[in-house]
Amino acid sequence: MTTAYNPSVICPILIGRTAELAAFHLLIDQVKSGRGQVALLCGEAGVGKSRLVVETKTYAASQGFLLLQGNCFQADRAFPYAPFLDLLRSCFSSSSPLTRHNDLTSFAQEFSRFLPDVAPLLPEHTPLVVPSSLDPEQEQRRLFALLLHFFTRAATHQPLLFIVEDLHWSDESSLELLLFLARGCRHLPILFVLTYRSDEVSPELRHSLAEFDREHLAQDFSLQRLARADVDAMLQAIFAMHQAVHTGLLESIYQLTEGNPFFIEEVLKSLIATGEITSREGVWERTLLFGTHKRHSSIPRSVQDAVYQRTKQLSARARQVLTLAAVAGRRFDFTILQQVMHADASHMLALMKELVEAQFVVEEAADQFAFRHALTRQAVYSELLAGERRAWHRTIAETIEQSSSLSSVLDDQLVDLAYHFYEAGVWSKAAEYGQRAGERALILYAPRAAIEHLTRALGALSHLDGTPPATVLRARGQAYETIGEFEQARADYEHALSIAQQTQDSIMEWQSLLDMGFLWAGRDYAQAGQWFRRSLDLAQALADPKLHARSLNRVGNWLVNTGRAADSLHAHQEALALFELLHDTQGMAETFDLLGMANGIYGDRVNAV
Numbered sequence: 001m002t003t004a005y006n007p008s009v010i011c012p013i014l015i016g017r018t019a020e021l022a023a024f025h026l027l028i029d030q031v032k033s034g035r036g037q038v039a040l041l042c043g044e045a046g047v048g049k050s051r052l053v054v055e056t057k058t059y060a061a062s063q064g065f066l067l068l069q070g071n072c073f074q075a076d077r078a079f080p081y082a083p084f085l086d087l088l089r090s091c092f093s094s095s096s097p098l099t100r101h102n103d104l105t106s107f108a109q110e111f112s113r114f115l116p117d118v119a120p121l122l123p124e125h126t127p128l129v130v131p132s133s134l135d136p137e138q139e140q141r142r143l144f145a146l147l148l149h150f151f152t153r154a155a156t157h158q159p160l161l162f163i164v165e166d167l168h169w170s171d172e173s174s175l176e177l178l179l180f181l182a183r184g185c186r187h188l189p190i191l192f193v194l195t196y197r198s199d200e201v202s203p204e205l206r207h208s209l210a211e212f213d214r215e216h217l218a219q220d221f222s223l224q225r226l227a228r229a230d231v232d233a234m235l236q237a238i239f240a241m242h243q244a245v246h247t248g249l250l251e252s253i254y255q256l257t258e259g260n261p262f263f264i265e266e267v268l269k270s271l272i273a274t275g276e277i278t279s280r281e282g283v284w285e286r287t288l289l290f291g292t293h294k295r296h297s298s299i300p301r302s303v304q305d306a307v308y309q310r311t312k313q314l315s316a317r318a319r320q321v322l323t324l325a326a327v328a329g330r331r332f333d334f335t336i337l338q339q340v341m342h343a344d345a346s347h348m349l350a351l352m353k354e355l356v357e358a359q360f361v362v363e364e365a366a367d368q369f370a371f372r373h374a375l376t377r378q379a380v381y382s383e384l385l386a387g388e389r390r391a392w393h394r395t396i397a398e399t400i401e402q403s404s405s406l407s408s409v410l411d412d413q414l415v416d417l418a419y420h421f422y423e424a425g426v427w428s429k430a431a432e433y434g435q436r437a438g439e440r441a442l443i444l445y446a447p448r449a450a451i452e453h454l455t456r457a458l459g460a461l462s463h464l465d466g467t468p469p470a471t472v473l474r475a476r477g478q479a480y481e482t483i484g485e486f487e488q489a490r491a492d493y494e495h496a497l498s499i500a501q502q503t504q505d506s507i508m509e510w511q512s513l514l515d516m517g518f519l520w521a522g523r524d525y526a527q528a529g530q531w532f533r534r535s536l537d538l539a540q541a542l543a544d545p546k547l548h549a550r551s552l553n554r555v556g557n558w559l560v561n562t563g564r565a566a567d568s569l570h571a572h573q574e575a576l577a578l579f580e581l582l583h584d585t586q587g588m589a590e591t592f593d594l595l596g597m598a599n600g601i602y603g604d605r606v607n608a609v
């Protein structure tokens with residue numbers, strides 16, 4: 001292990017940002033007096049958003065604020081509520097002051113109903129609750145209301161600084177939830193600080209930002225790169241020098257990094273490590289020219305190069321761990337890596353320590369590490385050949401799979417498994433986990449995440465022989481329907497229908513006919529009626545009384561809405577009789593509802609009541 005990284009290349013003081021910091025202090029003071037605020041902080045990767053957040057946290061803490069933080073990571077785009085899980089984790093950790101308030105701990109149980117991943121965080125390790133069968137939209141509304149209530153209560157004890165970092169990687173449900181909370185907290189002592197990369201705004205984030213704008217909910221802050229004088233100040237602070245840095249050095253660092261603080265630190269680390277800059281009589285200067293390495297990537301060559309040079313300083317084993325970690329993700333699990341490396345815990349810890357000391361990674365929790373910066377991960381990842389990446393993705397996926405086979409697979413593991421098996425080209429597994437992750441996202445009312453998973457699942461299936469299962473297409477059709485993508489939903493439902501017919505899966509065929517009916521109901525009611533009738537014909541041909549009754553109810557409801565109340569009553573009564581024979585109380589209840597509606601419209605008040 002080398003110790004050539006000294007001096008520490010993290011800038012010890014905050015450079016510039018005086019105006020932004022003053023603005024944040026003002027916001028904190030306003031929030032303290034009960035006026036909720038939202039600050040949206042944007043800028044390119046590495047420009048210093050998180051650093052400013054850290055400074056803001058320090059001031060807020062000195063003003064008696066409780067700090068809550070959730071971070072988004074790249075893999076989270078398709079993981080419903082990821083930053084909130086992150087945030088709730090800190091709320092329910094034993095050191096959190098929130099756990100001292102009895103009125104708040106009772107919420108924990110409720111959360112676990114909606115977010116099963118929260119359950120293991122609870123003090124008593126309550127067993128997982130099966131997700132309820134309520135309509136997902138209702139579930140979502142309840143969850144939102146519950147969280148608003150929770151934070152409202154928390155804010156009665158202490159003002160809150162509520163941070164969510166890197167929203168460009170957020171899933172859509174979290175964005176909606178943030179918007180909802182921001183609306184509901186205007187008169188509470190809560191300051192939301194939300195950061196994102198201005199050059200990586202996803203369509204979902206763009207939509208949320210427009211909403212914040214439209215409702216005048218937030219103040220925008222945009223961080224720019226440091227000016228030449230600031231870069232000078234930064235170099236001086238890093239080298240703890242009193243005289244100015246040699247102009248040639250300042251100039252070349254400034255040119256290479258264009259004032260992006262992360263690039264500055266990375267390039268400096270590399271230059272010191274390779275001896276390309278040295279201290280001569282107390283003045284640091286550049287002695288050699290940069291070496292160049294040809295590599296494809298969207299990251300600046302300077303950073304790619306800087307990271308590459310630094311990895312060369314690591315021990316071989318530590319470099320291997322770093323590479324593996326880059327394949328595993330921005331945030332990675334110690335135990336999984338340890339298993340893949342076949343290393344014992346103490347050896348592995350020593351290797352992680354080497355990586356932490358070399359400032360590649362940070363420790364996030366007992367078993368969790370993360371790259372200090374996404375750019376570093378990207379740089380390491382792009383050093384790998386395609387074949388190497390595939391092989392490592394496969395090893396990681398199989399290791400996660402083995403480690404989770406004992407207990408049930410958690411949501412975030414599903415997402416990881418789908419991702420790694422896909423990148424590994426193990427199509428059957430990628431399809432299986434992609435489908436499960438997609439279905440889970442549907443339950444959590446995250447249709448865009450669901451579409452992403454299911455599309456990848458279908459992509460994986462297309463590499464395999466045979467027709468894709470109709471269930472996957474149906475699920476994606478539902479997700480498209482939820483976000484109002486009529487044509488896409490129709491294409492999926494029709495595809496599901498034709499597969500069901502091909503494979504003689506009559507139940508799925510019947511289900512697809514109903515799906516088409518419901519889909520058309522929002523566009524062309526006459527078409528909807530035809531699909532419902534087709535489902536009725538099929539149910540009759542199958543002589544299945546339950547399907548028959550359900551189709552009768554659909555047709556009945558269609559009839560009442562098209563002004564044929566008498567025919568409608570007839571259909572519902574026939575359905576009721578079938579459900580009664582089956583002792584199907586849920587079916588009966590539904591039919592009574594529909595009958596009530598039909599009777600009401602028919603003018604038969606007595607029957608309706």
Ligand SMILES: Nc1ncnc2c1ncn2[C@@H]1O[C@H](COP(=O)(O)OP(=O)(O)O)[C@@H](O)[C@H]1O
Pocket residue numbers: 010011013014015016017043044045046047048049050051052234261262265373
């Ligand atoms: N104004 C600043 N003064 C000193 N160091 C900074 C400043 N801004 C950023 N840095 C350093 O640059 C690196 C990248 O900054 P970071 O806040 O992580 O960027 P971002 O969150 O915008 O991607 C960090 O190591 C940080 O400490």
Ligand SMILES: [Mg+2]
Pocket residue numbers: 049050051165
């Ligand atoms: Mg950041």
